[in-house]
Amino acid sequence: MGKKVTLKHIAEALGVSTMTVSRALNNRSNVDGKTRERILRKAENMGYTPNRVAKSLVSSKTQTIGVVIPEITHAFFPEVVRGIEEITYQTDYQLILTNANEQFDREKHAIQTLRSQQVDGILISSSLTEKDYSFYESILETGTRLVFFDRCIHGLGASCVHVNDRESSEAITNHLIEEHGYQKIAHFCGPRHVTIGKERYLGYKRALENHGIVINEDWIIESGFKEEGGYNAMQKLLDLPVSARPEAVVCVNDPAAFGAMEAATELGLKIPEDLAITGFSDEIRAPLVSAPLTTVHQPAYEVGKRAAEKLLKIIENEGEPAEDIEIEATLKIRRSCGC
Amino acid sequence: MGKKVTLKHIAEALGVSTMTVSRALNNRSNVDGKTRERILRKAENMGYTPNRVAKSLVSSKTQTIGVVIPEITHAFFPEVVRGIEEITYQTDYQLILTNANEQFDREKHAIQTLRSQQVDGILISSSLTEKDYSFYESILETGTRLVFFDRCIHGLGASCVHVNDRESSEAITNHLIEEHGYQKIAHFCGPRHVTIGKERYLGYKRALENHGIVINEDWIIESGFKEEGGYNAMQKLLDLPVSARPEAVVCVNDPAAFGAMEAATELGLKIPEDLAITGFSDEIRAPLVSAPLTTVHQPAYEVGKRAAEKLLKIIENEGEPAEDIEIEATLKIRRSCGC
DNA sequence: ATAGTAAATGTTAACGATAACATTTTAGCG
DNA sequence: CGCTAAAATGTTATCGTTAACATTTACTAT
Numbered sequence: 023m024g025k026k027v028t029l030k031h032i033a034e035a036l037g038v039s040t041m042t043v044s045r046a047l048n049n050r051s052n053v054d055g056k057t058r059e060r061i062l063r064k065a066e067n068m069g070y071t072p073n074r075v076a077k078s079l080v081s082s083k084t085q086t087i088g089v090v091i092p093e094i095t096h097a098f099f100p101e102v103v104r105g106i107e108e109i110t111y112q113t114d115y116q117l118i119l120t121n122a123n124e125q126f127d128r129e130k131h132a133i134q135t136l137r138s139q140q141v142d143g144i145l146i147s148s149s150l151t152e153k154d155y156s157f158y159e160s161i162l163e164t165g166t167r168l169v170f171f172d173r174c175i176h177g178l179g180a181s182c183v184h185v186n187d188r189e190s191s192e193a194i195t196n197h198l199i200e201e202h203g204y205q206k207i208a209h210f211c212g213p214r215h216v217t218i219g220k221e222r223y224l225g226y227k228r229a230l231e232n233h234g235i236v237i238n239e240d241w242i243i244e245s246g247f248k249e250e251g252g253y254n255a256m257q258k259l260l261d262l263p264v265s266a267r268p269e270a271v272v273c274v275n276d277p278a279a280f281g282a283m284e285a286a287t288e289l290g291l292k293i294p295e296d297l298a299i300t301g302f303s304d305e306i307r308a309p310l311v312s313a314p315l316t317t318v319h320q321p322a323y324e325v326g327k328r329a330a331e332k333l334l335k336i337i338e339n340e341g342e343p344a345e346d347i348e349i350e351a352t353l354k355i356r357r358s359c360g361c
Numbered sequence: 362m363g364k365k366v367t368l369k370h371i372a373e374a375l376g377v378s379t380m381t382v383s384r385a386l387n388n389r390s391n392v393d394g395k396t397r398e399r400i401l402r403k404a405e406n407m408g409y410t411p412n413r414v415a416k417s418l419v420s421s422k423t424q425t426i427g428v429v430i431p432e433i434t435h436a437f438f439p440e441v442v443r444g445i446e447e448i449t450y451q452t453d454y455q456l457i458l459t460n461a462n463e464q465f466d467r468e469k470h471a472i473q474t475l476r477s478q479q480v481d482g483i484l485i486s487s488s489l490t491e492k493d494y495s496f497y498e499s500i501l502e503t504g505t506r507l508v509f510f511d512r513c514i515h516g517l518g519a520s521c522v523h524v525n526d527r528e529s530s531e532a533i534t535n536h537l538i539e540e541h542g543y544q545k546i547a548h549f550c551g552p553r554h555v556t557i558g559k560e561r562y563l564g565y566k567r568a569l570e571n572h573g574i575v576i577n578e579d580w581i582i583e584s585g586f587k588e589e590g591g592y593n594a595m596q597k598l599l600d601l602p603v604s605a606r607p608e609a610v611v612c613v614n615d616p617a618a619f620g621a622m623e624a625a626t627e628l629g630l631k632i633p634e635d636l637a638i639t640g641f642s643d644e645i646r647a648p649l650v651s652a653p654l655t656t657v658h659q660p661a662y663e664v665g666k667r668a669a670e671k672l673l674k675i676i677e678n679e680g681e682p683a684e685d686i687e688i689e690a691t692l693k694i695r696r697s698c699g700c
Numbered sequence: 701a702t703a704g705t706a707a708a709t710g711t712t713a714a715c716g717a718t719a720a721c722a723t724t725t726t727a728g729c730g
Numbered sequence: 731c732g733c734t735a736a737a738a739t740g741t742t743a744t745c746g747t748t749a750a751c752a753t754t755t756a757c758t759a760t
Binding site: 026069071072073074075076078079082084086094095097099100101103104107111114116117118119120121128134135136137138139140160164306307310311312 | 412415417423425434438439443446456457458459460477479499503645646649
Binding site: 026028029030040041044045048072073074075076077078079080081 | 746749
């Protein structure tokens with residue numbers, strides 16, 4: 023209730039200057055031991071809380087970083103956030119979290135707001151699905167410190183942290199071909215211009231090509247990253263006459279795979295007997311679904327940690343170079359592939 | 362790269378005063394149409410971004426609210442955050458998220474930092490497990506606007522948003538007694554001094570009492586809110602001789618139930634045949650585990666939304682009274698109870 | 701003592717934006 | 731044309747803190 027206590031109040035109460043109070047509270051040298059004592063005690067019992075806003079204005083440093091994610095309910099992201107938190111907690115940074123809800127407009131708006139809040143840097147997994155990077159180009163030109171994670175935009179000179187999407191996608195596809203002998207393999211892909219969408223598609227493609235399998239365009243369906251999309255994609259796929267159906271589907275991520283499973287099950291298919299399905303993420307539900315999901319384990323926590331570490335380096339060292347950080351993902355074989 | 366553009370830069374470039382620029386950019390009246398035009402254009406192409414920090418210092422309003430949660434990986438909380446986001450996005454507030462990791466020390470630290478960041482209000486689900494509320498008492502005395510959600514601390518004059526924990530817990534226990542005829546029912550409870558722990562315990566107790574069942578203290582084990590705790594509690598329970606074991610266990614939340622299930626399964630029990638188990642939350646995994654979990658569905662999104670709405674009201678209306686908002690939870694009967 | 705130096709404290713200005721008040725310009729009207 | 735009211739613009743001070751420089755006080759060594 024009582025107005026906020028400021029340095030000035032303490033100074034007046036003690037008959038010293040605000041500067042002395044400031045120095046005492048910030049543990050600077052050049053303050054007499056006794057004065058410091060008096061000030062600390064007074065501050066304590068007046069309930070002083072430093073005003074970081076004022077401090078930030080002077081130092082143009084807010085000890086704050088912005089995090090923009092596309093979808094907070096996809097379990098991958100909270101885990102990433104935990105990794106980020108791990109680092110920021112130790113280094114006394116605060117996180118401003120924004121959920122772009124898979125909408126690039128919201129993402130843009132979020133970034134503008136974060137900039138105007140003077141965050142020291144931004145971690146972002148982009149919802150951008152177009153090939154038009156001009157927004158990011160202009161943001162980066164202003165000197166905003168940015169690290170992409172997971173859904174990265176390469177080639178803009180910003181650092182990126184992600185798993186080896188292409189190799190992993192290739193590996194899981196190889197598994198279907200080599201271990202199970204499938205030749206007819208579909209792909210539910212993400213938007214064409216999102217890195218992880220593209221990379222995972224390319225991995226899938228390379229696996230087929232390396233085994234001399236011709237790609238069937240009817241089997242490449244854009245599902246996006248959500249369950250609903252996977253569900254719809256599967257319905258579309260199963261519109262095909264039985265003879266034209268694939269034996270397996272490589273999905274761009276776990277939620278899409280769950281959606282796909284649901285649709286397939288509803289239409290009377292058994293997984294993996296009638297149709298094998300794989301995912302990508304290894305989120306919390308993956309081992310639990312009726313046909314435990316064979317997927318790529320993405321170390322989300324690690325991704326968050328590394329991205330935060332990199333961003334802090336960029337913030338704290340002037341000349342820190344951009345870097346592409348690739349984290350090794352691992353195959354997680356369960357039953358949905360037929361194993 | 363180029364230093365940040367401020368009002369002053371624009372003003373100088375145009376030979377007007379900063380005040381005029383400020384007025385133009387804030388859509389105030391009393392600015393000539395042509396001047397406004399010139400200013401807007403200039404601001405645009407100089408890449409001006411308002412500095413909210415400076416604005417906040419003047420207005421002592423940051424358009425920012427702090428959120429403190431005990432555990433970001435418990436799926437309930439990201440869902441709550443989504444609900445909060447829903448409201449704050451519409452009203453142009455930003456979220457500063459902190460994960461207290463079930464540690465009250467971190468929670469305290471988080472709140473102090475949020476206060477020094479001058480957040481306009483705080484939403485918190487407390488990790489406090491002691492009966493010592495002095496920290497919150499002193500925080501509230503300073504006039505900090507606070508709304509508790511889920512894990513509330515009542516009686517401090519702060520608003521609370523939560524589900525009807527006691528009734529729901531009673532209802533799910535009643536279900537075990539009335540529908541399944543169990544008489545021997547254990548409870549894995551949360552810490553004694555956490556509201557939801559206490560309330561859910563009391564609901565359990567009341568159900569037994571109302572049915573004239575004597576409570577067996579050996580069957581009340583503190584598991585805490587995490588899987589690990591549920592796992593350990595179940596191990597302890599199953600140390601009892603077979604004849605002294607219960608027929609069912611009411612767990613304080615879903616993660617504890619999952620842990621309990623795991624331990625029971627490892628020890629060769631079948632669920633629900635050998636032992637029925639119920640949870641509380643209805644998180645994303647509940648329907649998926651091998652014995653789909655009978656639980657209480659907590660509308661997390663709704664909780665977040667209501668809490669955020671209340672906090673904004675408190676922020677925006679001077680005399681807004683504290684309120685206890687109870688949201689109806691519903692039984693979600695699945696198979697783990699024996700159904 | 702007494703300059704000379706280090707330590708302690710104080711003063712002023714600044715960070716960027718805006719509120720409150722002050723001045724100038726413009727427009728309207730008899 | 732001159733006067734007034736309204737509109738447009740400018741000035742100053744402020745928010746809370748700190749950097750940079752200025753002053754005072756205390757202490758050392760001769």
